[in-house]
Amino acid sequence: MNKFWMITLGIIAGIIVLSNLGAIVGLAVSALILYAGIHYYLRSISLAAKIWWGIVGAVGAISAISNVPALLGVAAAAGLWMIYRNWNGRPVAFQDAKDPFTNFENQWQKLNK
Template sequence: MKKFFLFLIGAVSLIILLANIGPLIGLTISLAIVYFSYRFFQKSESTFGKVAWFIIGGIAATTAIANIPSLIGILALVVLYFIYKKWNNDKPSDQESDDPFDHFEKQWMELK
């Protein structure tokens, strides 16, 4: 039953992630443009260059703000990652471990 719920949550997260691929790409590109325009703004020595890079960075920042809903896609990706880790780390409960500290009472009764 636990695997079923993990699968169900994973499927919903995958659908949300796939629905937000476009905005995620747009956010990535616009943030890259903002970063590079800021770097070129700092390196520019002419006033025209600074104004041009400021305008380009402002337009890219506006585009990045418009793509903020893609953060839901990033959250879905994080949920998928944790579900993947949980799915692979599940140990069957019917197997007993050989570690004596897991079942201290049982080991203590065997010693007596």
């Protein structure tokens, strides 16, 4: 990919990530609430505690699902990471996609040395 287009896409992805930073933090908080609800639901013994932690988990799940801008921000951050990885020509996938066993053979030869 041309460096100009990589810079352009990187700037656009950076702007998207920065503009959705608050939503990403909100998604992280709702994921933490969801995790706590599930964790304590599985560990609770009484029915009242299970109902309470089920409600807490449901609130966390609903707030995480309804946070679409954060999902766009996370996707832009993933795109920014791919641009960073691909900047110096380092491929993201395997070198030789024709034969899936080429990488295995190269690794096997390195182990046998």
